[in-house]
Amino acid sequence: MAIILLxxxxxxxxxxxxTLKWSMPGDSLTLDPHAQNEGPTHxxxxxxxxxxxxxxxxxxxxxxLATSWESTDPETWIFNLREGVTFHDGSSFxxxxxxxxIIRAKTAPSDxxxxxxxxxxxxxVDDLTVEIKTEGPNxxxxxxxxxxxxxxESWSKEMGCELSYNWDAGDTSKxxxxxxxxxxxxxxxxxxxxxxxxxxxxxxxxxQSQHNIDVIELLPIKNDATRIAALLSGEIDYxxxxxxxxxxxxxxxxxxxxSQVAQNRTIFFGMDQGSSELFSSNIKGKNPFADRRVRLAMxxxxxxxxxxxxxxxxxxxxxxxxTAPGVNGYTKKYDQRLPYDPExxxxxxxxAGYPDGFEVTLDCPNxxxxxxxxxxxxxxGMFAKIGVKVNLDAKTKSIHFKEVKEGEPNPSDMYMLGxxxxxxxxxxxxxxxxxxxxxxxxxxxxxxxxDELTAAMGVETDIEKRNEMIAEAWDIVQxxxxxxxxxxxxxxxxxxxxVDVHARINNEPLFYFANIN
Amino acid sequence: xxxxxxxxxxxxxxxxxxVAFVSFSLFNFVGDPVNNMVGQEASDExxxxxxxxxxxxxxxxxxxxxxxxxxxxxxxxxSYQLKRPVSQLISERMPATLELVFVSALIAILTGVFLGxxxxxxxxxxxxxxxxxxxxxxxxxPTFIIGIMLIYFFSVILGVLPSFGRGEVINFxxxxxxxxxxxxxxxxxxxxITLSLFQMTYVIxxxxxxxxxxxxxxxxxxAKARGIKExxxxxxxxxxxxxxxxxxxxxxxxxxxxxxxxxxETVFQWPGMGSLFINAVYFVDIPIMSAYMIMVAFIFVMxxxxxxxxxxxxxxxxxxxxxxx
Numbered sequence: 001m002a003i004i005l006l007x008x009x010x011x012x013x014x015x016x017x018x019t020l021k022w023s024m025p026g027d028s029l030t031l032d033p034h035a036q037n038e039g040p041t042h043x044x045x046x047x048x049x050x051x052x053x054x055x056x057x058x059x060x061x062x063x064x065l066a067t068s069w070e071s072t073d074p075e076t077w078i079f080n081l082r083e084g085v086t087f088h089d090g091s092s093f094x095x096x097x098x099x100x101x102i103i104r105a106k107t108a109p110s111d112x113x114x115x116x117x118x119x120x121x122x123x124x125v126d127d128l129t130v131e132i133k134t135e136g137p138n139x140x141x142x143x144x145x146x147x148x149x150x151x152x153e154s155w156s157k158e159m160g161c162e163l164s165y166n167w168d169a170g171d172t173s174k175x176x177x178x179x180x181x182x183x184x185x186x187x188x189x190x191x192x193x194x195x196x197x198x199x200x201x202x203x204x205x206x207x208q209s210q211h212n213i214d215v216i217e218l219l220p221i222k223n224d225a226t227r228i229a230a231l232l233s234g235e236i237d238y239x240x241x242x243x244x245x246x247x248x249x250x251x252x253x254x255x256x257x258x259s260q261v262a263q264n265r266t267i268f269f270g271m272d273q274g275s276s277e278l279f280s281s282n283i284k285g286k287n288p289f290a291d292r293r294v295r296l297a298m299x300x301x302x303x304x305x306x307x308x309x310x311x312x313x314x315x316x317x318x319x320x321x322x323t324a325p326g327v328n329g330y331t332k333k334y335d336q337r338l339p340y341d342p343e344x345x346x347x348x349x350x351x352a353g354y355p356d357g358f359e360v361t362l363d364c365p366n367x368x369x370x371x372x373x374x375x376x377x378x379x380x381g382m383f384a385k386i387g388v389k390v391n392l393d394a395k396t397k398s399i400h401f402k403e404v405k406e407g408e409p410n411p412s413d414m415y416m417l418g419x420x421x422x423x424x425x426x427x428x429x430x431x432x433x434x435x436x437x438x439x440x441x442x443x444x445x446x447x448x449x450x451d452e453l454t455a456a457m458g459v460e461t462d463i464e465k466r467n468e469m470i471a472e473a474w475d476i477v478q479x480x481x482x483x484x485x486x487x488x489x490x491x492x493x494x495x496x497x498x499v500d501v502h503a504r505i506n507n508e509p510l511f512y513f514a515n516i517n
Numbered sequence: 518x519x520x521x522x523x524x525x526x527x528x529x530x531x532x533x534x535x536v537a538f539v540s541f542s543l544f545n546f547v548g549d550p551v552n553n554m555v556g557q558e559a560s561d562e563x564x565x566x567x568x569x570x571x572x573x574x575x576x577x578x579x580x581x582x583x584x585x586x587x588x589x590x591x592x593x594x595x596s597y598q599l600k601r602p603v604s605q606l607i608s609e610r611m612p613a614t615l616e617l618v619f620v621s622a623l624i625a626i627l628t629g630v631f632l633g634x635x636x637x638x639x640x641x642x643x644x645x646x647x648x649x650x651x652x653x654x655x656x657x658x659p660t661f662i663i664g665i666m667l668i669y670f671f672s673v674i675l676g677v678l679p680s681f682g683r684g685e686v687i688n689f690x691x692x693x694x695x696x697x698x699x700x701x702x703x704x705x706x707x708x709x710i711t712l713s714l715f716q717m718t719y720v721i722x723x724x725x726x727x728x729x730x731x732x733x734x735x736x737x738x739x740a741k742a743r744g745i746k747e748x749x750x751x752x753x754x755x756x757x758x759x760x761x762x763x764x765x766x767x768x769x770x771x772x773x774x775x776x777x778x779x780x781x782e783t784v785f786q787w788p789g790m791g792s793l794f795i796n797a798v799y800f801v802d803i804p805i806m807s808a809y810m811i812m813v814a815f816i817f818v819m820x821x822x823x824x825x826x827x828x829x830x831x832x833x834x835x836x837x838x839x840x841x842x
Contacts, residue, residue, distance in 0.1 A: 402549035
């Protein structure tokens with residue numbers, strides 16, 4: 001009798017709870033929402049924690065814990081908070097929690113420090129009103145606040161993690177393995193790298209009818225082949241990371257489907273045009289890349305349609321601009337590639353004084369972007385056709401990025417880089433990649449007007465004026481070809497046919513819009 | 518005796534120091550961990566600050582000495598990626614690996630001895646030849662291909678065994694227990710077979726060779742002449758003598774199994790030390806990488822040390838030679 005009862009209960013629990021088994025290669029590094037500014041970590045935090053504002057499935061900024069906001073002067077923002085919101089532990093959400101969380105996120109050792117460094121002060125005006133002051137006007141404050149999750153002040157203090165993880169303390173933070181947010185799901189079991197179980201938060205303030213997920217199980221599987229096998233055998237329901245070589249296999253299964261969208265990540269080559277001489281080139285005493293005609297010649301030599309077709313198996317959108325669709329400032333016009341024309345390239349090289357081409361080394365990661373090394377190999381063949389001998393130096397990402405960023409052990413003359421824009425605004429691209437002092441501007445591009453515009457778009461709050469500045473800056477950049485845009489990556493996710501999860505350009509699933517039919 | 522022991526101990530410590538130094542200096546070439554630790558927005562100052570805190574701006578020899586000093590105190594540092602003590606992470610993952618290795622060793626020895634005896638006795642039979650050919654394939658095919666093939670067949674096509682993970686192993690109370698064990702056992706099958714194949718082939722060939730040799734010896738011939746039953750000769754006398762080298766070799770090979778489990782664990786997403794290590798390599802999590810290397814080296818050195826000491830007691834020739842020095 002007892003056995004029958006147990007079997008019966010087992011049947012019930014699996015028959016009535018809608019469980020979604022989700023897999024990706026890595027796990028969240030920590031449940032502390034401010035400790036790591038990293039993709040999978042935010043993906044997990046996003047299901048549990050909420051921000052003042054957030055992106056919807058189409059990446060528009062919408063209200064979340066704040067219901068409305070206004071800026072009373074260019075440096076002051078007032079946020080009115082949602083009433084009646086509670087944390088998972090039952091305590092109620094107030095302005096003090098917001099002030100606490102933003103200060104926590106902007107205090108080292110939090111990893112969010114650099115993202116919101118423009119915030120000067122946060123103050124709880126009353127229980128449901130928060131005032132944020134910024135250092136100078138900040139037109140993209142809302143975009144930045146999307147990434148700042150709100151924690152409970154009393155809970156964090158109780159857990160002894162008023163601050164994010166501290167290197168000096170040498171011990172572990174309890175907030176790294178426990179969570180207490182206001183979001184649609186709460187974590188009920190956490191075994192790092194093995195299994196994380198989320199259950200529906202039935203006290204969530206939001207619209208519970210948007211989704212019918214009762215339980216999410218996150219089961220990270222690092223090996224691509226194993227993850228896809230697990231999907232095909234029905235052991236997982238959904239994965240947001242699908243290798244391109246398995247797309248056909250999944251599409252041919254009648255029980256599974258694929259959804260895709262252009263990713264918020266553009267791949268490009270950088271060419272050091274500011275140094276007086278290239279380290280790896282046979283041309284000494286001058287820098288070929290300093291000449292715009294040489295950079296243009298390299299551009300015209302790239303047949304991105306062939307790379308899209310042969311290397312990427314159709315899984316890319318050839319790009320004419322180094323930022324992705326969906327980012328403020330991106331237009332279709334800029335995204336038109338210059339034509340593939342090796343004859344023109346040769347002519348440009350002759351005009352620039354390199355009729356026989358030259359030699360240079362291309363640094364490439366081999367484990368960071370989709371088919372990164374294969375793209376470089378294909379590109380090198382194309383450069384060879386115009387007489388430029390490019391030597392490939394493909395390495396693991398941790399060595400590649402060090403070489404690009406620090407110039408160690410050797411300076412990078414030409415390199416592959418991919419760039420995502422978490423703020424969805426061009427200013428992010430300018431301040432890191434194009435301003436003279438940009439920390440990732442390793443092509444040493446320097447244009448006085450671009451520097452001026454970068455500074456100005458960082459503080460201009462008149463949206464129309466600001467968009468004009470962004471457009472002007474892009475006009476200059478497109479004219480100067482400091483980088484060679486390659487393509488926008490594609491987000492591919494695969495699921496069982498009856499599972500609907502919106503694919504978003506940042507590859508971050510929002511399970512409160514997901515349904516199992 | 519004491520001198521011999523001391524000499525072996527000294528050699529072991531020396532080997533450990535060399536391993537520590539080699540692994541340590543290798544890790545200086547795996548790249549910059551800082552880039553993986555911070556977001557792309559992080560300023561140069563903050564990157565530098567973290568490097569200072571990690572101590573990777575110090576000269577290499579100072580880093581090495583503090584590394585060895587910490588290890589001798591049992592402190593393997595804190596994982597860069599997971600920000601938890603490495604010793605804690607490894608001890609959490611150790612049961613999964615040891616369980617896998619134990620089952621694999623068991624499969625390898627039992628199946629290996631059985632098939633080895635069979636092929637040794639029935640040298641020319643058709644089945645023996647098939648076993649030998651298949652076992653050769655087992656050694657030549659890389660572990661990850663065997664793993665993926667097993668997954669494809671048993672999980673995707675037949676749908677009878679899980680393709681990844683360890684199943685339910687942790688006890689959350691009465692209800693889950695019975696169920697947990699079953700899925701845990703099912704999850705063990707494919708990875709342990711994958712991991713055992715190489716060793717199994719090894720054992721088959723070793724036992725086969727030993728059996729063939731022993732069956733030619735005089736005492737076996739004499740036993741035959743005395744009219745002792747074939748079965749008794751094969752299993753009671755020949756196999757017993759043939760097993761001595763097998764036991765010695767498999768003892769040492771347990772260390773190899775632990776080291777080999779990295780690939781098997783990655784293919785099957787087995788939450789053991791090997792997958793922890795692979796993740797660490799990907800992230801340049803130096804504390805985990807070095808702790809793992811040191812631990813594997815330690816296992817090997819310990820096994821060898823024990824074997825050396827045992828020889829002293831078993832083999833009178835060593836005892837005489839060493840004591841006369």
